Amino acid sequence: MSKSTFSLPRSGSALALCAALALPGCQQASAPPAEPEPTPPVLQAGQLHYASNHPQLALLAVTEARPASVLRVELPARLVWNEERTQRIVPAFAGRVAAIRADLGQRVQAGTTLALLASPDFGQAQADAAKAQADQHLAQQALARQRELFTAGIVARKELEQAEADAARAHAESARALARTQLYGGGTGVSQQLALRSGIDGVVVERNLNPGQELRPDQGGPALFVVTDPRSLWVQIDAREGDLDSLRPGDRFTLQVGAYPGETFSGRVTASADAIDPATRTIKVRGVVDNADRRLKAEMLATAHVAENRSGGVVVPAQAVVLAGRTHQVYVQRAPGVFEPRSVTLAHEGPGEAIVASGLAAGEKIVAGNVLLLAQQWQALAQDAAPGTPPARAKDTHKDTQP
Incomplete structure (x- = not known):
């Protein structure tokens, strides 16, 4: 009897101990296996090699260099009044504003009286x-x-x-x-009434005088009235030296303004300056754009799109070109996941596209998206591989869940 009573507690303790030992094993078996970390890129023989499963490959957009034929160039522009259809009215004699007959936005005809001045000098x-x-x-x-x-x-x-x-x-x-008095609207009598008249048909777009204001011809300042025909506007384009061949008088261009996204307006080049602006290193080019519906307004900022004919070289996205010191570089994809830097010479660099004159052939694939990410990765590996530089140690992002 005594042996059986002592054996029962021993067996119960053994079972409890086995259950306790088996529990961590069960928990470890149910946990999902940790995902393997991607193999880091390596630098071999002047080429950057990525593993096929590396997540950075999805960020590196690749495109082909295409032969240069027609290049779309974007240039900053500004809309101003057409000075060939604009009149700025200033007083020829000193006097006081006696009456104002026209206001902003009013359409006037040639000879319309805009204001009357009481002028002893005109008298x-x-x-x-x-x-x-x-x-x-x-x-x-x-x-x-x-x-x-x-x-x-x-x-x-x-x-x-x-x-x-x-x-x-x-x-x-x-x-x-x-003739002097008739030039300013005076008759044969002495009235001292000087009439400010419009000399063209148009719309009053500026008025810079008030009733009772004293005026003098030598006081400077803006014109008292500005009358213009807004159905035609001038376009002032800031062009680079390399763009002048496509911006000769008579050449066409398209215009886009922020107020009407997706819409384009057709313009024509009329003249260009003979000197370069020393402050901006650009050349002023003047064009004209039709504005029959009067949707465009003076002093609007715009973008002029010019089609330039190019022969020789290849066209690449502008964001594909990076500057390494004083050298322009692109990253060429030699094989899937294999990239190498290539020094190139640019014939044109615009905000959207660039023309490579040498160093790249048509059809070669280059990285056009997240190029700086690739350049930084290359620089980090190149520094690690340099003699006397300790190898960079990758940060361990894996957290141990064991106590």
Whole structure:
């Protein structure tokens, strides 16, 4: 009896111990296996080799270099008033604003009065014209008397010739004084009312005067009124030296503005400057764009798209080119997952595309996306492989879950 009573506790303890020992094993068997880390890239014979399962390969977009034929170039531009259809009105005489007859956005015809000035200086010009007319009338009467006396033999020819000269001078002075007042809208009387009139058909786009304002011709500042025909606008393009062959007078270009995304407007080059701006190193090119619906506005910033004909070289995305010191480089894909840097010479570098003159052939595949990531990886491995440089140790991102 005693043996059986002592054997029971021993067997129960053994079973409990076995259960305790078996529990961690069961837990370890149920845990998912850890994913193997990807093999890091290696640098061999001047080429960067990635394993086929490396996650960075999905980030490196690859494209083919294509032969250069037509290059689409984007250039900054600005819309301004067409100065051939614009008039800026300034006062010719000092005076005070007596009345304003036109406002912003108003359509006017040639000869329309925009404002009236009370101008003593213009009144003086009117008075001078009236005096000149009176002097001319008096000189004509004197000439008529001298002719009668000369016919009667009372006066000498010399006196008649002097009267004819005086009449001619009086006529010239009267014509000059009258033309001066008529140029600014004055009649034969003295009213001291100077009318500011539009000389063209158009729309008032600026008004820089107020009622009662004192004005002087020498005070400077903006024009009192700006009248223009907004159905045609000028385009000022900042071009580089290499773009001038495609921006000659008569060449076409397209225009895009931020206010109308996805829409393009057609323009034509009319003139270009003969000097380079020393501050921006660009050349001012002027074009004209039709604006019959008046959707475009002056001082809008725009982008001019120009098609340039290129012969020789290959076209690559601009983001595929990186600068290593003073050398331009691209990364060529030699095989899937194998890349090498290639020094190239650029014939053109724009915001969207670049032309490689030498160092790359058409059809070769280059990295066009996340190129800086590849360049940094190459630089890190190159530094590790340099003599006297301790190898870089990769960070261990695996966390041990065991206590």
